[in-house]
Amino acid sequence: MAGLSIENVTKRFGETEVLKGVSLDIADGEFVSLVGPSGCGKSTLLRIIAGLETQGAGSVRIGGTPVEDQRAADRNLSMVFQSYALYPHLTVGENIAVPLRMRRLNGVQRLPLVGGLMPGTRAVAREIGQHVADAATMLEIGHLLDRKPGQLSGGQRQRVALGRALVRDPAAFLLDEPLSNLDAKLRVQTRAEIAQLHRRLAATFVYVTHDQVEAMTMSDRIAVMMGGRILQCAPPDVVYEDPDRIEVAEFIGSPKINILPLEILPDGRLSLQDRALDLAVVEGARGVASLGLRPEALRLKSGDSPLRGRVVHSENLGSEMFVQIDVADLQERITLRATPEQRGALALGTPVALDFDLHKALIFDADGARIRRLRHLNAAASEVA
Amino acid sequence: MAVIDVSMTDAPRETTVARATQERRAAWALTAPALILMVIVLLAPVIIAGLLSFTNYSLGNSGFDWVGADNYEKLFTRSTYEKMFIATLTYVVTVVPLSVGLGLGAALLINTLGRFREIYKTIYFLPVMATLLAMAIAWEFMLHPSIGMINRTLEATCGTPFEVVPFIANGCADRFPLWLGDKRYAIWVICFIGIWQGFGFNMVLYLAGLTSVHRELYHAAEMDGAKSAWDRFRLVTWPALGPTTVFVVTISCIRAFQVFDTIEAFWPQGGGPNKSTYVMMFAIFEKGIQQNLIGIGSAITMLFLAFVMFLTLIQRWLVERKVHYK
Ligand SMILES: Nc1ncnc2c1ncn2[C@@H]1O[C@H](COP(=O)(O)OP(=O)(O)OP(=O)(O)O)[C@@H](O)[C@H]1O
Ligand SMILES: [Mg+2]
Numbered sequence: 001m002a003g004l005s006i007e008n009v010t011k012r013f014g015e016t017e018v019l020k021g022v023s024l025d026i027a028d029g030e031f032v033s034l035v036g037p038s039g040c041g042k043s044t045l046l047r048i049i050a051g052l053e054t055q056g057a058g059s060v061r062i063g064g065t066p067v068e069d070q071r072a073a074d075r076n077l078s079m080v081f082q083s084y085a086l087y088p089h090l091t092v093g094e095n096i097a098v099p100l101r102m103r104r105l106n107g108v109q110r111l112p113l114v115g116g117l118m119p120g121t122r123a124v125a126r127e128i129g130q131h132v133a134d135a136a137t138m139l140e141i142g143h144l145l146d147r148k149p150g151q152l153s154g155g156q157r158q159r160v161a162l163g164r165a166l167v168r169d170p171a172a173f174l175l176d177e178p179l180s181n182l183d184a185k186l187r188v189q190t191r192a193e194i195a196q197l198h199r200r201l202a203a204t205f206v207y208v209t210h211d212q213v214e215a216m217t218m219s220d221r222i223a224v225m226m227g228g229r230i231l232q233c234a235p236p237d238v239v240y241e242d243p244d245r246i247e248v249a250e251f252i253g254s255p256k257i258n259i260l261p262l263e264i265l266p267d268g269r270l271s272l273q274d275r276a277l278d279l280a281v282v283e284g285a286r287g288v289a290s291l292g293l294r295p296e297a298l299r300l301k302s303g304d305s306p307l308r309g310r311v312v313h314s315e316n317l318g319s320e321m322f323v324q325i326d327v328a329d330l331q332e333r334i335t336l337r338a339t340p341e342q343r344g345a346l347a348l349g350t351p352v353a354l355d356f357d358l359h360k361a362l363i364f365d366a367d368g369a370r371i372r373r374l375r376h377l378n379a380a381a382s383e384v385a
Numbered sequence: 386m387a388v389i390d391v392s393m394t395d396a397p398r399e400t401t402v403a404r405a406t407q408e409r410r411a412a413w414a415l416t417a418p419a420l421i422l423m424v425i426v427l428l429a430p431v432i433i434a435g436l437l438s439f440t441n442y443s444l445g446n447s448g449f450d451w452v453g454a455d456n457y458e459k460l461f462t463r464s465t466y467e468k469m470f471i472a473t474l475t476y477v478v479t480v481v482p483l484s485v486g487l488g489l490g491a492a493l494l495i496n497t498l499g500r501f502r503e504i505y506k507t508i509y510f511l512p513v514m515a516t517l518l519a520m521a522i523a524w525e526f527m528l529h530p531s532i533g534m535i536n537r538t539l540e541a542t543c544g545t546p547f548e549v550v551p552f553i554a555n556g557c558a559d560r561f562p563l564w565l566g567d568k569r570y571a572i573w574v575i576c577f578i579g580i581w582q583g584f585g586f587n588m589v590l591y592l593a594g595l596t597s598v599h600r601e602l603y604h605a606a607e608m609d610g611a612k613s614a615w616d617r618f619r620l621v622t623w624p625a626l627g628p629t630t631v632f633v634v635t636i637s638c639i640r641a642f643q644v645f646d647t648i649e650a651f652w653p654q655g656g657g658p659n660k661s662t663y664v665m666m667f668a669i670f671e672k673g674i675q676q677n678l679i680g681i682g683s684a685i686t687m688l689f690l691a692f693v694m695f696l697t698l699i700q701r702w703l704v705e706r707k708v709h710y711k
Contacts, residue, residue: 052604072607085605089624098620102610164609 002063002171003028003204004049009058011044018044020228021058026172028063029202031195032233033215035251036225042208043082045225046174049206051075062171078170080178082208084161086149093132093145096163100128103168135163138193154181159190166197172204179214187211191218212254216240224248246368249292255322255335258298260307262291262363269377270363273306273329278378279358281371289371292362295322295337300345301355307334308353311346325352431690438683445677456684468660469668469685475572476664477641480579485633487580488587493622495588496595506592509585517582521650524578528564536561565651568658575662578647583640587633594629598622628704635700639693645670665689 004026011019018041026032034042047053049060051072060067067075078099086095101110104124109115116122136142139159149157158181165173178194179187195218198205209215215222216236223233224247232244243249249257263271264287268280272291298307309327323346324333336354338346346352358378363371438456442449460466495505512520527534542548543557556562562570602621611617645666648656656663656671665685673682 047604050604050608052607071612072604073610073612077608079605079608081601081605083599083601085599085601087602087605087620087624089627098606099609102616107613107616164605 003030004172004206005061005064006045006049007059007061009045009048009060010056011041011048011053012056018228019048019055022225022228022230023058024223024230024233026204026206029204031198031205031207031218031220033219033222034206034208034225035210035212035215035222037251038210040225041228042225043176046079046176046206046208050077050079050174076171077174078165078168078172079174080158080161080165080176082176082180084149084157086157086160086164088149091146091148092141092152092160092163093136095149095160096132096135096167097128099164099168100131104128131167132163135167138166138197139163139190155183155186158182162190162194169201170203172206174206176208177210178207180210187214194218212252216252222252224251226251243292243362244370246290246292246364246370249362249364253294255295257362258293258295258334259332260291260293260330260334262289263287264289268375275306277306277358278376279361279363280375280377281363282373282375284365284371288366290364290368292364293334293356294360295335297360298334298336298354298356300336300338300342301353303353305353305355307355308351309334311348311350311352314346314348316340316343321346325354327354434683434686437679438681438687440680442679443677444679449680452680456681459681460684460688465660465663466668469663469665472572472656472660472662473642473664476576476579476644477638479573479576480583480641480644481634481637483576484580484584485587485630485637487584488633489591489626489630491584491588492591492595493618495592506589509588511585512582513585513589517578517646518650520582521578521647524574524647525565525651528574530561530563530566533564535564566658568661571651571657571661575644575647575651575657579641579644583637587637590633590636591626591629594626595622598625631700631703635696638696642666642689642692 004024006022006024006026009019009022010017022041022045024032034045036042044053048055051067051070062075062077087098090098104127105115105121109118109121109124116125132145133142136145139162141156141159141163144152144156144160149160152160158178162175162178165175165178175194179190182190191214194205194207197203198218207214207218219236221233222236222239224231224239226247232239232248234242239248239252243252246259250259260272264281264285265271265276266286268282268286270277270279270281270289270291307327309325309330311323312326312333313324315322318340321338321340321343323336323338325336326333334354358376363374365371439451439453440449441452441455491505491509495502495509498505528536530536539553539556539561542553548554548557564570564574598621602625603617606617606620609620611620643666644664648662648664648667649670651657652662656667665688669682669685669689672678672685
C-alpha cells in the first residue's frame with residue numbers, strides 16, 4: 001500500500017495537448033474518483049500513473065519514490081482496463097490467475113508439463129487456485145471459471161477484469177470505468193463490494209468513472225477533470241456544495257445546477273433580471289457574472305420575485321419532484337426541486353414565482369471562477385467566507 | 386384479394402403444399418447451374434482420376450484394362466517410389482517449419498519497425514513475386530560447381546582462418562560440393578530455395594495477423610507482470626496468432642507438397658542425382674505426361690489428394706476446436 005503523488009504532468013499526442021499540467025496527491029489508503037466528460041484525459045492520466053504511457057513533463061511518485069525509471073510491471077499497480085483486455089485464449093480462472101502466476105512462479109515453473117515437476121510449483125499453484133476462487137466468489141463469477149471470455153456477456157467480462165485486478169495485493173488499484181457495463185442492480189452491488197473491499201484492504205484506489213452517483217458515494221475525494229486539467233479535487237460534499245468553478249458546479253449534480261446571468265453593478269451589488277439583490281461583491285471586476293442555484297436552493301413564493309415563469313415539465317420521482325420552469329428572458333429552463341405534496345400548485349402551465357436562499361447562491365465571475373467574498377446587505381451584514 | 390379468397394375458402398391446405406413443392410422445384414432449378422458446373426469442373430476430374438488409377442490406360446490407346454490395385458501396389462513396393470516419398474517428406478518436413486518460423490520471426494521484427502517497414506516488407510516479398518522458374522536459372526548459375534558464385538566465394542576462404550570449419554577445410558583440400566550434381570546436397574539445395582522463396586509469403590500473412598492483436602492486451606500483460614519479451618509473446622502474441630498459424634502451416638504444407646518448378650528447371654530428366662529430389666509432383670508429371678502412364682500417374686495424384694485432404698481436415702478441426710476461443 002502506498003500513496004500516489006502526481007506533479008505537473010503533461011501529455012500530448014502529436015498536436016493535441018491532452019494533459020495540461022495535472023497535479024494530484026493521493027494519500028495512502030485513499031479512494032479518489034476521477035470524473036470528467038469523455039475525452040478529457042482520465043484514461044491517459046491513469047495510464048501515465050501505471051507507466052503504460054510516458055508523460056511529457058512532470059513527475060509521478062508511488063509511496064514517495066519517483067517511478068520514472070520503473071517500467072509498468074515493476075510499479076506494482078493493478079489496473080482494470082476500460083476495454084477489459086482479457087486474454088481470449090485463457091479461461092476465466094486462468095485469466096484471473098495470470099498476475100499471480102507471473103509474479104509467483106518463475107519462467108520454468110510456468111512451462112506446461114515441465115513446470116508441474118519443479119519443486120514448489122504445486123504448493124504455489126494450490127495457493128493461487130485458492131486466491132482465484134476467493135476473488136471469483138466475491139464477484140459472483142464462480143460458475144464461469146471454465147469459460148472463455150468470448151462466451152461471456154459484457155458485464156461478466158468486466159467482473160473478470162475486476163477479479164484479475166483484485167486478486168493481487170498491489171501498491172494501488174487503478175480502475176478505469178470498471179462498472180460501466182453492468183446492469184443497474186449489479187452495479188449497485190459491485191459498487192458496494194468495491195467500497196467494502198477498499199475499507200477492508202485500506203488500499204489506495206484511483207477510480208475513473210462517468211457515473212456521478214458512483215463518484216459521490218464511494219470516494220473520499222473527487223477530482224473533476226476537464227480539458228486536461230483537474231479543476232477541483234475535494235470530498236464529495238465540498239465539490240457539490242462549494243465548487244471552485246462554474247464547470248465543476250455544472251458537471252456535478254443531477255439534475256444540473258441552474259445558471260442565471262447576473263450583473264455586478266458599479267457599487268458591487270448584484271443584480272438579477274434588473275433587480276438588485278441584497279448581496280454585493282467585496283472586490284474584483286464589475287460587469288457580467290453568473291449565479292448558480294441548485295434545484296433544492298429554490299423554493300416557491302407567492303407575490304413578487306425576479307424569477308417568474310410557467311411550469312413546462314415535471315418529473316415526479318416519488319420521494320421528490322423536479323419541475324422545469326420557463327422564465328421569460330432566460331434561455332434555459334430553471335429546475336426546481338419540490339415535494340410531491342406541492343403537486344397541486346405545480347400543474348403544467350401554472351404561473352409561479354421563485355425565491356431562493358442567498359446563502360446558497362453560488363456566484364461566479366465572467367471567467368467562471370467562484371467569487372467567495374460576498375457581503376449580505378440585508379439586516380446584519382454578514383460575509384460568507 | 387383473389388389469392389386470399391382461394392386459400393381461405395377452397396382448400397387452404399392443398400395450396401400450401403402445392404406452393405411448397407413449387408418453391409422446392411424453383412430452388413433446384415436455380416442451384417442446378419452451379420451444381421452442374423461444380424460437378425463437371427471440380428468433382429468429375431477427381432472421380433475420373435480415381436477410376437483411371439485402377440487401369441493401365443494410356444492417352445491415345447483405344448481401350449484399357451482394369452488392373453485392380455496394381456498401380457497402388459507398385460507405389461508402395463518399388464524403390465523409385467520409396468525415393469519419391471523420402472524426397473517429398475524431407476522437403477515438406479524441412480521447408481514447412483523453417484519457412485513458417487522464419488516468416489513469423491521476420492514479421493515480429495518488421496512489426497517493431499517504424500520507418501523502414503515497407504522497404505523490408507517489399508524486399509522479403511520479392512522472391513514470392515518472382516517466378517520460381519526464372520529464379521531457378523539464377524540459382525543454377527550461382528551453384529555451378531566451377532564458375533558459380535557460391536563455390537568461388539568458398540574457394541576464396543581457403544588459406545584464411547575460416548579453414549577451421551571442417552566443411553571448408555575438406556573443400557579446400559579436395560573440392561567443394563557439386564551441389565546440384567551431388568545426391569547428398571541436391572535435396573537440401575531444393576529445400577533452401579523453397580524456404581528462401583516461401584517465407585516472405587508467410588511473413589506477409591503473419592504481418593496481417595499481427596495487426597489484429599489488441600494493443601491493450603500487451604498493456605494488460607505488462608500490468609500482470611509479464612516482463613520479458615518471451616512472456617509477452619507466450620501470453621498475448623502467440624495465442625492471438627493461432628488462427629493465422631493454422632492457416633500458414635496448412636498453406637505451406639500444400640505448397641511444399643506441390644514443389645515442382647525448381648526440380649523441373651534443374652533436372653528436366655529424372656528428378657535429381659540418384660532420384661534424390663524425385664518429389665510427388667515431378668513423379669506425376671513424369672509418369673502421367675512424359676511417359677504417358679496415365680494409370681500410375683493417377684494413382685500418385687490420388688495419394689497426393691489424400692495428403693492434402695488430410696491436411697485440410699486437420700486445419701478445419703484445429704480452427705474450429707482450438708484457436709477461435711469461442
Ligand atoms: N494513443 C493516442 N493517440 C492519439 N490521441 C489519443 C491517444 N489516446 C488518447 N488520445 C486522445 O486523448 C484524449 C483523452 O483520451 P482519454 O482516453 O484519456 O479520455 P477519457 O477521459 O478516458 O475519455 P472516456 O471517458 O471516453 O474514456 C482524447 O481526445 C483522445 O482522442
Ligand atoms: Mg477512458
